[in-house]
Amino acid sequence: MTLPFALNHMTAPRVGSLAFLDLAKSLGCVGVEFRNDLGRALFEGAAPETIRAAAAERGLRILALAEVKMFNDWSDIKQAEAEALMKIAVACGAEAVSLIPRNDGVAIRSGERQKALKLALTELLPMLRAHGLKAMVEPLGFEVCSLRSKAEAVEAIEAVGGADTYRLVHDTFHHHLAGAGPIFPDYTGIVHVSGVIDPGVAVADMRDGHRVLVDADDRLGNVAQIRALLDAGYTGPISYEPFAPSVHALEDAHPALGQSMEFIRLEVARAVV
Numbered sequence: 001m002t003l004p005f006a007l008n009h010m011t012a013p014r015v016g017s018l019a020f021l022d023l024a025k026s027l028g029c030v031g032v033e034f035r036n037d038l039g040r041a042l043f044e045g046a047a048p049e050t051i052r053a054a055a056a057e058r059g060l061r062i063l064a065l066a067e068v069k070m071f072n073d074w075s076d077i078k079q080a081e082a083e084a085l086m087k088i089a090v091a092c093g094a095e096a097v098s099l100i101p102r103n104d105g106v107a108i109r110s111g112e113r114q115k116a117l118k119l120a121l122t123e124l125l126p127m128l129r130a131h132g133l134k135a136m137v138e139p140l141g142f143e144v145c146s147l148r149s150k151a152e153a154v155e156a157i158e159a160v161g162g163a164d165t166y167r168l169v170h171d172t173f174h175h176h177l178a179g180a181g182p183i184f185p186d187y188t189g190i191v192h193v194s195g196v197i198d199p200g201v202a203v204a205d206m207r208d209g210h211r212v213l214v215d216a217d218d219r220l221g222n223v224a225q226i227r228a229l230l231d232a233g234y235t236g237p238i239s240y241e242p243f244a245p246s247v248h249a250l251e252d253a254h255p256a257l258g259q260s261m262e263f264i265r266l267e268v269a270r271a272v273v
Helices: 017-026 048-057 076-092 112-131 150-159 172-177 222-231 254-270
Strands: 005-008 031-035 061-069 096-100 134-137 166-171 188-193 238-240
Touching: 005 017, 017 031, 017 048, 017 254, 031 048, 048 061, 048 076, 061 076, 076 096, 076 112, 096 112, 112 134, 112 150, 134 188, 150 166, 166 172, 172 188, 172 222, 188 222, 222 254, 238 254
Parallel strands: 005 031, 005 238, 031 061, 061 096, 096 134, 134 166, 166 188, 188 238
Antiparallel strands: none
8 A cells, every 4th residue: 555654854853854855765755844843953054945956856845844833822923933934934845834732731721722723823824825835733632732622723724714724734643642533634734643652651641752653552543543534535645753762763764664654554454444
């Protein structure tokens, strides 16, 4: 089974941008996601146009540039952050920017969180359209997050008239933590995959550090989630995003990533929903 795999730079954060593109190409990926939160200058200081050319040379799409953090805490400062990221996204040829909600226990009450979300989506919409970009809205499953529900995100997107511009990130980790629910394949712009294999950690206690590569011990139901999305008509990229230090410490992530991708291919082909 052929699946359109991709890599988020969090998969191999120690690797420079050009080597990261080489890794994605060597694994047969369709594209990559770059990040501005790896503790160093974006693209290691290289010009965005250089990265754009390098991706094109390797036949890779730049699927998204992450991230506008706490995007639903809207302010003049947040507007400036978003505008700066969008300009870089255009210059590097990214198709979208990623929007990450507040995840600090603030603005999580019903009514308050929906109002904040709609305000941010309303303000971002003309900016995104002016730059010709999409935005990937990522609900997070953590209990302290101000946007856990995909249904709530879709309701807000439709309320602001943003269905042509906003897409959801279906993150298998966060979907599991949030209690699953509807998957909204038509709104899904990208799927993030990672696994949790620690048998001792409770779901409520799962954190980014538990997120490893998907294998047969996965507790998140990655295979079932991917199969359900495919059966519902999703055809977009499936991007690896493990956060575990054990994955980041790999000197060469290619073998482990290749094994995990092959596992998902075979199991998804076998799965029946």
